[in-house]
Amino acid sequence: MGIYSKIKGLSDVDVSGKTVLLRVDFNSPIDPQAGVILDDKRFREHLYTIKALDKAKTVIITHQSRPGKKDFTSLYAHAQRLSELLGKPVRFIDDIFGSYAQEFIKKANIGDVIMLENVRFNAEENLKLSGEESAKTVLIRNLARMGDIFINDAFGTAHRSQPTIVGLPEVLPAIAGLLMEREVENLSRVFQGAPRPVTFILGGTKVDDSIDVARHVLLNGIADYVLAVGVVANIFLAAKDFDIGKPSMDLIEQLGYTGQIEIARSILSQFNDKIVVPEHVAIKKDGVRVEMHVRDIPADCPILDLGSEGLIPCLDLIRSSRTVVLNGPAGLFEESDYSFGTYEIIKAAAEAEFSVVGGGHTAAVIEKMGYDSRFTHISTGGGACIEFLTGKKLPAIAALEKSSERFA
Ligand SMILES: Nc1ncnc2c1ncn2[C@@H]1O[C@H](COP(=O)(O)OP(=O)(O)OP(=O)(O)O)[C@@H](O)[C@H]1O
Ligand SMILES: O=C(O)[C@H](O)COP(=O)(O)O
Numbered sequence: 001m002g003i004y005s006k007i008k009g010l011s012d013v014d015v016s017g018k019t020v021l022l023r024v025d026f027n028s029p030i031d032p033q034a035g036v037i038l039d040d041k042r043f044r045e046h047l048y049t050i051k052a053l054d055k056a057k058t059v060i061i062t063h064q065s066r067p068g069k070k071d072f073t074s075l076y077a078h079a080q081r082l083s084e085l086l087g088k089p090v091r092f093i094d095d096i097f098g099s100y101a102q103e104f105i106k107k108a109n110i111g112d113v114i115m116l117e118n119v120r121f122n123a124e125e126n127l128k129l130s131g132e133e134s135a136k137t138v139l140i141r142n143l144a145r146m147g148d149i150f151i152n153d154a155f156g157t158a159h160r161s162q163p164t165i166v167g168l169p170e171v172l173p174a175i176a177g178l179l180m181e182r183e184v185e186n187l188s189r190v191f192q193g194a195p196r197p198v199t200f201i202l203g204g205t206k207v208d209d210s211i212d213v214a215r216h217v218l219l220n221g222i223a224d225y226v227l228a229v230g231v232v233a234n235i236f237l238a239a240k241d242f243d244i245g246k247p248s249m250d251l252i253e254q255l256g257y258t259g260q261i262e263i264a265r266s267i268l269s270q271f272n273d274k275i276v277v278p279e280h281v282a283i284k285k286d287g288v289r290v291e292m293h294v295r296d297i298p299a300d301c302p303i304l305d306l307g308s309e310g311l312i313p314c315l316d317l318i319r320s321s322r323t324v325v326l327n328g329p330a331g332l333f334e335e336s337d338y339s340f341g342t343y344e345i346i347k348a349a350a351e352a353e354f355s356v357v358g359g360g361h362t363a364a365v366i367e368k369m370g371y372d373s374r375f376t377h378i379s380t381g382g383g384a385c386i387e388f389l390t391g392k393k394l395p396a397i398a399a400l401e402k403s404s405e406r407f408a
Contacts, residue, residue, distance in 0.1 A: 004184055006401045008175040013149070016055040017110060021147035022177065023164050024049075025156035025380065026062040026078050029360075032070050035077045039364060042156065043078075043085055045380050049153045049177035050086060050113065058113045059105055059147060060090075061164055062154070063120040072120070079115040090115055096122050097142035105146050125163050131399050134167025144171040150403075153177025155184070158396035159384040165396045169403035176400055179380065184397065186356065186377035187388050191222055195322035195353050198223045200389075201314075201345060203230030204328025204359060207257040209386045211235070211264060213327070216390045218271045227276045227317055229330035229341065231255070234303055236277040239264035242294045245283070247302035276317050278310030282331070282338060289337040305331030306341030314341075315348050324352040327359045327386055343369065350374035358385030 024046045029038040037043075050058060060082075065072040079092035090113045095101040101116060108114055119125045124139040134140050140163050150172040152158075157165055158180070168174060176184070190198070200223045202210040210232045217223035228236045234248050238261045252258055268275060279294045282305035291307035306314065318324055326349045330341035342365060349355055350371050357363055357378040366372055379385040388394055 004188070004397060004401070006404050007184075007397065008400075008404050009181050010049070010052055010151075010175065010178060013173075013175050015053060015149060015151075018148040019057040019059065019105065019146065020053055020149055020151055021059050021061060021143060021168060021172065022049070022053065022151045023061045023154045023157075023168065024177075025154035026075070026082070027064050027156065028078075030064070030071050030073065030077070032073050035073070037077055037081050039360075040081055040085065041363060041367065042380050043081055045179050046153055046177070047085055049151070049179055050082075052178060053151075054111055057105070057108050057110055060113065060115040061119050061143070062115070063125065063157070064118050066120060067126060073118065075115060075118050082113070082115065086113065088113070093117065097139065097146065102146060119164055127163070128161050129163060129167070130161065131166040131170045131402065134163035135170040137163050137167060139163050140167035140171060143168065147172060150174040151177045152396055152400060153179045154396070155180050155379070156381045156384050158381065158394040159387040159392075161395040166399040169399040172403075173407035174400055174403035180396075182377075183379055183381065183385075184388075187379065187385065189354070190323070190325055190356060190389065191391070196224060197321045198323040198325070199225045199227055199317055199321035201227045201229060201318070201324060201326045201349065202232045202328055203228070203330045203342075204361060205231045205255060206328065206383075206386065207232050207235050207252070207255065207260050209383070209390075210328065211260050211267065213386055213390050214275070215263075215267050218267070218274055220391065222391075223274075223325075225274050225276060225317055225321070226271075227314055229278065229306060229314070229345065230328050231257075232328065233277050233330075235260050235264045236268065236275065237279070237294050239268055240277065242279070243297065243299070244294065244303060245297045245301055246299050251302070276313055278306050278314055280307035280310030281305065282307050282340070284338075304335070305338040306345075308340070311341060311344055314345060318345065318348040318352065321352055323354040323356075324349045325356045325358070325389065326362060327357070327389070329361055329365060333361075333365055339365075346371060358382065358389065
């Protein structure tokens with residue numbers, strides 16, 4: 001697997017006749033009341049791996065949301081959706097490792113696909129543990145008894161050091177699934193010989209992650225430019241001492257990112273000529289979109305999009321870049337009056353020779369626009385993609401490497 005050559009994949013191991021524990025990430029936007037999955041992109045992306053296991057018994061382990069959230073649900077609807085997409089039955093077991101699950105799996109046939117209950121219903125899965133600690137949990141000791149081999153295809157969860165991600169590779173021979181391989185290979189290309197200039201477009205609301213990525217890619221020469229949009233741009237505008245208005249400052253405070261302004265200021269002092277921050281924005285004034293220079297913003301109006309003049313330097317930069325990494329929308333795109341910047345940036349980014357997208361919201365807009373096939377790679381990862389792009393070795397990857405050495 002490229003720079004991760006220590007990790008084994010499906011082409012290295014024959015899984016025929018084996019019982020495979022397959023970790024996927026089916027965590028998706030759902031309507032919890034109606035039990036309806038609103039976006040099945042992650043299901044579609046995992047299909048290749050699941051289909052490749054037709055000569056094995058496949059036991060699917062996944063999570064949906066986390067404890068305390070409204071969409072922390074059982075996986076009955078997930079099994080149904082997978083069955084529709086796969087074109088064959090998927091047996092849902094409302095159990096994770098109890099005797100019913102153990103017996104059911106033992107009796108199942110080669111070619112069967114079985115989905116276990118939301119693994120985060122087990123409290124241990126919600127702990128942040130090392131591989132060694134995870135291996136000692138009741139969850140991992142019991143799951144391990146149910147399979148011969150572990151396949152991790154859950155790139156979306158690769159940044160979590162949780163038992164099924166880092167513990168199963170401690171106790172079973174573990175390999176990467178096809179989606180995991182594709183994600184790692186495509187995202188690694190950003191670090192390895194991507195055509196230059198390379199521009200990272202960082203938007204949306206996950207400001208701390210975006211600032212971390214900006215610093216890392218500029219410091220390490222991975223990117224030539226960073227274009228800040230969305231709430232990330234508002235932080236940089238505030239760092240440049242523009243008065244961005246009370247509602248935009250309140251949002252930053254509400255999200256807990258006030259401290260990021262100082263960090264953005266220090267990055268600007270080092271890389272001022274490498275960071276593009278559009279200064280012409282769209283605000284909401286008396287309920288309507290009004291465009292203006294950021295220095296003229298009324299104190300009580302929120303910045304919700306790029307202005308059309310602000311878009312010009314963005315398009316110039318994107319069009320002169322051969323590689324574009326896009327993570328996070330440029331505005332409140334859910335409201336049609338403020339979707340302009342996001343749509344125009346996506347259209348321009350899609351033209352780049354090498355184009356990579358991270359983030360669930362961003363991927364969903366691209367799919368809605370029918371632009372998915374125009375991008376080189378659209379990651380299924382939100383946090384995982386962004387952490388990968390900061391250059392960190394993700395826990396899932398480290399665990400697969402270790403497992404390959406141990407079970408060589
Ligand atoms: N100026 C703005 N003011 C308020 N909200 C904004 C602004 N710009 C972008 N957003 C919001 O950012 C949100 C998406 O940000 P986020 O960082 O979560 O994107 P993502 O990384 O693509 O998605 P995900 O978190 O699902 O992986 C959207 O709901 C959008 O409305
Ligand atoms: O959607 C995601 O980012 C993954 O499924 C991980 O979910 P988490 O942020 O709840 O750990």
